[in-house]
Amino acid sequence: MSPRTLGMKLEFHGAAGGVTGSHMVLHARDLRIGIDAGLFQGGDTDRNQDGFGHDPNRLKAMILTHAHVDHSGRIPLFINEGFKGSVYCTHATRDLCQIMLQDSAHLMEEAAERERRHARDMKRPPRPPLYTRGDAERAVRQFRSLDYSKRFNIGDISVRFSDAGHILGSTIVEMDIGKKRLVFSGDLGRPDTPILRDPQRVDEADWLVLESTYGDLDHERMPDRGKRLFDIVLETVDQGGNVIIPAFAIGRTQEILYELNPFAEAGKLSGVKCFVDSPMAISASEIYRRHPECFDEETLGLISRGDSPLEFPGMEYALSRDKSKAINELKEPHIVISASGMCTGGRVLHHLMQNIERKESTILCVGYQAEGTLGRRMLDGIKSVQIMNHEFDVRARIESMDAFSAHAGRSEILEWLRAFRSFPGQVFLNHGEERAAETLAEAIRSEFGARVSIAKMNQSFSL
DSSP states (O other): OTTTTEEEEEEEEEEESSSSSSSEEEEEETEEEOOOOOOGGGGGGGGGGGGSSOGGGOSSSSEEOHHHHHHHTTHHHHHHTOOOOOEEHHHHHHHHHHHHHHHHHHHHHHHHHHHHHHHHHOSSSSOOOSSSSHHHHHHHTTEEEETTTOOETTTTTEEEEEEEESSTTTTEEEEETTTTTEOOOOOOTTTTTTSOOOOOOOOOOOOEEOOOOOOOOOOEEEOGGGHHHHHHHHHHTTTOOOOEEEETTTTHHHHHHHHHHHHHTTTTTTTEEEOOOOOOHHHHHHHHHTTTGBBBBHHHHHHHHTTOOOOOOOEEEEOSHHHHHHTTOSOOOOOEEEEEESSSSSHHHHHHHHHHTTTOOOEEEESSOOSHHHHHHTTTTTTTETTTEEEOOOOSEEEEEEEOOSSSSSHHHHHHHTTTTBBOEEEEEEESHHHHHHHHHHHHHHOOOEEEEEOOOOEEEEE
16 A cells, blocks of 8 residues: 555644744654654744644654754653653753753743742733643653664654764654655754764655755855854954853854864963853763764864863853852953853843943854844844843844854755755755745755645645
8 A cells, every 4th residue: 555545644733934843743554653842932932832733642652853942842741741652862862851851941940930920010821831840850751762873663664863963963864664765854964063973865765854944045164163253252352342152052052162172272262261151051061972973083083182172271161150140240351152042041141131232242143043032133133132121232243153053054955965866756844934945945846856845834744
C-alpha cells in the first residue's frame, strides 16, 4: 500500500508563518509522532496559552531536533496535558534541556510572581506559570537520548539523527516509512562555524521540511566576524563605554568567547574584562566540554594541545546575583555577554538599563531578533524603550552582527540542497517569516523545479 492510502499526513502547529513555537505532528499508519514542542516568543507569546491544536495524549512519541526553547520549551506543558511517550533526541540535547527547561520554568515563575504583585495595574487577571521547575525536572525523565547516525525505531518507522551544525546536539531527522523517506532539516547551521561540525548532507528524500529563517538573506562572511567584533569592542572602550552583548546562552555565547580568545591571548584586550553573566551559559559551557563528539577537527586539535577555546585572560563568570550586580559598579570599560539573546528576560535587562542611555556604550545584537522583542525594536531604531516597567531613552550605539547567526543563510541553504542526489518531490517551508519563506520558495522552484509549500498555522498536508 502507498503511504497516501495509509492516511499519512503532516500537521504544522507552530513556527508556521513565524520563527517560534516549533511543533509538528506526523500521522503515519497508526502512529502519531510529534516533532518539537517549542515556546512562542516575541509578539506571539500569548499563543502559549492556546493549547497545541490536538490531544497530546494521542501521540506515541516525540522527536526533539535541538534544545533551544523555541523548539523544546513547551515539552513540560505537553507532558502535563497527557503525553506519556518518549522524547527522542541526542545526548547533548538532553543534557542541555536539563538546564534550559529549568531556566525557562524559573523565568515563568518569576513573571507570574510579578503579575501577582502588580495585579491591580493589569487589564487581565494574573496568569500562573505555564509550568514549574518541578514539571521541567519530571519532563526530562521522559527523554531518551541516542547517538548520531544510530538508527532506532518508533513502531515500524526507522529514524536516524544527523548533525545539523546549529547548536550542540542539533539534528537533521531522517524518517524511513516503508520505502519512503521524510526529512526534517531542523534548524540548519552554517558551514565553517567554529567549535561545531558542519551540517551533514542528505542524499535523498521524498518529502523535506525545511527551515527558512534567513531564506531572503545572506550573512556577513564568517572569517571577518572576529576582527569586526574586536573593532567594535576597541571603538567602544576608547570612548569609555561598555559593550553589552545579549546572547543566547547556548551556541552564541560560546562562539563569542571563541572569537575573542585569540585577541585576549595576544594581549590586545589587556585591561578589558569580559564577563559571562548568565547562569545558564555557564552551565552550558560545561556541557559543551562533555560532548566533544559534536566538535569540529580544529576545536578538537586546540583541546588536545591544552588550549581551552572558551577561556582567556580577563574573562570571568558571574556565578552569583551579587557578582552580577557588582559588574554595574565598575568604572572601567568592560564587556558583558548575557542572556537572553532577544532581550526578552534574564540578567541582560539589568545591564541594558545601566547602559542604554549612555551614548559611549554599545549594545551589540548577535542573533536573530523575532518581531515584537526588545532586541528587534532596538534594531528597528526605536527612540525609547520600556525595560522592567521603566522607560529609557535609547542613546547607546546599537549594532548588529549577523555573522554570528547560527542559521544558514539563503545561499548556504541552497548549497545544502544541492547535495541531494534524488531531490525531494515535495518541500514544506516552515520556521520563517512570510517574506523569507516566499523568497526561498521561489529560489527552490527556480533551481530545482520542486513543488514547494509554505506552511501556515494549523495547516495539514497529505503525504
